[in-house]
Amino acid sequence: MVIQIIGVGHIGGSLAITLKENGFAKKIIGSDLDTDALDQALRRRIIDAAMPWEAGLEAADLCVLSVPVDAILHLLPKVLDKTDKQVVLDVGSTKGNILNLVDKHSKRGRFVATHPMAGTEYSGVEAAIPKLFDDKYTVLCEGERSDPDAREIVEALYASIPMKMVALDRKAHDLHTAYVSHISHISSFALALTVLEKEKDEERIFELASSGFGSTVRLAKSSPDMWIPIFRQNRDHLLDVLDEHINTLATFRTLLIKQKFDEFHQLIKEANRIRKILD
């Protein structure tokens, strides 16, 4: 199968490596406005050819949109306009706006909306790595609206990696990802800013920061070019979770001020239940 990757970055590049390595893709065509990224992808043999997206689409059996979610909104209708029998797949971190946009498109059936729950705090083709997706979950979003053959191809693609699949509608996807992904980024960005603001002596942070701190602020290294569009598109759900998070921190603050350490102890024991889920 000839696969086009539009957006040869961390996710698109890693997917290209994986699908080439496991034989699902016979040939990978890369398309990207960033010609440096394309050159690097060619040099690293992550892609076999670089083409403008229109030419690449014509030559491909399947097109993966792995650009930031605001760029997906811009590109997807144009890509579907030019789609014939190809399958078009997106891997964006929001789903509501994207699906709303193409609900009535005449080629809607060729489109399969997914969200592989994988990634690191790094971005760009230089961060493209093998095994990024292995054994993780992908959300298949409203697969019943895609043509059966398109859906089957996408299911086969993810199974080849292998990734497990969970089906969600657009609302449930955007709600759950606000909880388990987007708020983590908000929290990390805020923590990094807080500590950078207060600790002017950066060398000291470096010396004292234990691995716990590094783990908690790791996501604060993530690119604003990827994340601001996600926050913009998932704004309502994110505000709900953010309000709840600020309330929880305000509760901690009150318990500290009032020195109610027994109650605080109880809350931390509740927080420990996360062990059952993540271990």
Add this chain to the structure above:
Amino acid sequence: MVIQIIGVGHIGGSLAITLKENGFAKKIIGSDLDTDALDQALRRRIIDAAMPWEAGLEAADLCVLSVPVDAILHLLPKVLDKTDKQVVLDVGSTKGNILNLVDKHSKRGRFVATHPMAGTEYSGVEAAIPKLFDDKYTVLCEGERSDPDAREIVEALYASIPMKMVALDRKAHDLHTAYVSHISHISSFALALTVLEKEKDEERIFELASSGFGSTVRLAKSSPDMWIPIFRQNRDHLLDVLDEHINTLATFRTLLIKQKFDEFHQLIKEANRIRKILD
């Protein structure tokens, strides 16, 4: 050198393993109110003998207090009362209250206050592991108040691991650790509670949680028995940082509500500066 470890848990047990392995300790005596922990430490050969703390202290050249910081406040004066030529060392995560307590103690010179900046979210002797401290930093707190020979022995102990050493007074220690360690735990506990509260369907969290979420809430697995005493003792500094953190999140909230995404983008670029410090 015969070393007594009072508190054979994650930190004390890991230190015992390390100092035995590198030859700094000829013999390790374990003391702990938890007899199951002592039994396990003996069976795993983490300690060579188990004794009540008074008898262990008599037989030791150096005594390490590796119990929660509230227990250090309780034990340290009693240990110093019974100290002759031994060196007494603590590894607690707060320093102000502990040092205030023994400023006038007649055996103050035998005590060396330290804080090795290492640890994981796990606790208890079952979490005792080798190499926990390798190449990390230890804070030596007001070493000039310890007898020179006692300080030299402790410096040799940490150098043997090897750990690097940074000198701070009690105030600077408690301030900096509030920033780079304690607030990370507060943030993780709050995030875990927020998500557990909102996501009643725990299986879904498990499926969708990417590694980013796991990293951000990892510290929420930490024991309240260790952390509540730390929060209690470093309450004032922690409240300062917590207020700042809540303010930062409130700023994010306002930017989301007002849809000021350019400003938000700018803030996240600032947060990205954490890369320089942690990479």
